[in-house]
Amino acid sequence: MIKLMLIVITMAIFMCPASAQDRQDDTSYKVLYEQKLPYFQELITGGLYAHSPSNYGGDPFYNTRVFETGSLSINNIVYANVLLLYDNHADMVLTFHPIYKQKILIKPEKIDDFTLEDGTVFRHFKSNSSYNHDNNGFYEVIYDHDIKVLAKHYKESEAVNEIGHITREYVSYDDYFLFFDGKFEIMNKKKHAISKLGMNKKSVKKHFRSKNLVFKFDRKEYLIELVKLQEMSGKTFEGFYE
Numbered sequence: 001m002i003k004l005m006l007i008v009i010t011m012a013i014f015m016c017p018a019s020a021q022d023r024q025d026d027t028s029y030k031v032l033y034e035q036k037l038p039y040f041q042e043l044i045t046g047g048l049y050a051h052s053p054s055n056y057g058g059d060p061f062y063n064t065r066v067f068e069t070g071s072l073s074i075n076n077i078v079y080a081n082v083l084l085l086y087d088n089h090a091d092m093v094l095t096f097h098p099i100y101k102q103k104i105l106i107k108p109e110k111i112d113d114f115t116l117e118d119g120t121v122f123r124h125f126k127s128n129s130s131y132n133h134d135n136n137g138f139y140e141v142i143y144d145h146d147i148k149v150l151a152k153h154y155k156e157s158e159a160v161n162e163i164g165h166i167t168r169e170y171v172s173y174d175d176y177f178l179f180f181d182g183k184f185e186i187m188n189k190k191k192h193a194i195s196k197l198g199m200n201k202k203s204v205k206k207h208f209r210s211k212n213l214v215f216k217f218d219r220k221e222y223l224i225e226l227v228k229l230q231e232m233s234g235k236t237f238e239g240f241y242e
Helices: 002-015 018-023 026-036 190-196 201-208 219-232
Strands: 068-074 077-087 092-097 102-106 111-115 121-124 138-144 148-159 168-180 183-186
Touching: 138 219, 148 219, 168 219, 190 201, 190 219, 201 219
Parallel strands: none
Antiparallel strands: 068 077, 068 111, 077 092, 092 102, 111 121, 121 138, 138 148, 148 168, 168 183
């Protein structure tokens, strides 16, 4: 039925006089789709979401198991006020079908980026396939300049030692990256971050004396401050140092 409606709408658009078509821009077509379709066609092309087994403890979702109102960018068109839920175990984004009352998977290859209700931005990146937890390539964008600070939030299902109904549980992990010109560098050690940015260790140490940031415990904030320090140096960054 939905496909039939889309065909009818498309035919109606192309049957309009050329002068009318010239006056319509992409925004007006988007509005037309919103008015005529029960939900954006791009958002309902994924399959039904399969829930976790009953013997799994916790949940596979990022931050909350409840749908949030966010925004979604597909093919450079931003859809606002969309119900979203991010499964960061499967690295999949879900929406809620308003008619059939079902959780629907959004095909990850269609998504440019999405923003959750609290403003957290996730973007699709294609160049980190050697990383074991890349999956569908969604990373939180923490600092979005030429040198980006990214986070990969993921959950693993791990065995539970206690005897009972729950035999496995979801455990959360976070990895942090610097990203520049299509290349990822995972940041597990402070000295690695400093060397990859080509910075002077003594200057970095002096800068951080008053910042009350410890790399081990404040990795996100430390990396943001480190990249800002590199930017303030005035030195053109051309790529990660070996």
